[in-house]
Amino acid sequence: MPFDYEYDWREMPNIFYIQPFALDMHYGREINKHIEPLPDDAWIVLQDYDILYLTPDFGRLIHNAIIEYGDNTDLFTCQTNRLGNHKRCYNGEFSHERDIAHHMRIARSLQREHGHNCEDIKDRIVAGMFMVFPKRVWLENKFDDKPIIDTENNKMTSFDVRWTEKIKGSMKKIMGLYVWHSYRLDRPNHNDFQHLIK
Secondary structure, eight states: OOOSSOOOGGGOOEEEEEOOOOTTSOHHHHHHHHHTTSOTTEEEEEEOTTEEEOSTTHHHHHHHHHHHHGGGOSEEEEEESOOSSGGGBGGGOOOOOOOHHHHHHHHHHHHHHHTTOEEEOTTOOOOTTEEEEEHHHHHHSOOOOOOSEETTTTEEOOHHHHHHTTOOSOEEEEEEEEEEEOSSTTOSSTTOOGGGOO
16 A cells, blocks of 8 residues: 655654553553653554554554544544444454454455545443543543453443543544454363463
């Protein structure tokens, strides 16, 4: 895919990819720790450790979406294969297909068809496996310090839902960006999170 814009390289968005991990399950605290030292003009790409980009120039899609839509967008996400909320899955369907080449073909097809074009997320639900947002949004709404697993009640606490509920601005899906998400691929029941409890 060729560059879509004539760039002034001095005015490129300042993008940082982060992938925090919390041994004690206090994921929000770790996210905050990674974002705190970044410059105020930063754009943060928050990624789960079990996602995989499927095209070599995925970063261009993210970059171009920020250039075109970033002034009026508080949060971007993408399409994926497996997720608890099926609305963010490709075609709204949870995939059991394990062949990575199959998903690479989907990624290439979506990239060709849509590029960095975005569509509004009307239900305002964005999963924490892939979020892109400016630091200004984080400064107004930092992640809370609750653990992602409530061991007392044996349930996940949905840190991402709690955070996105606080965001007032526009949320968009980058239509041409499709990532692999392992999402409990080895579990008979994809709603089972017992492997996360130590």
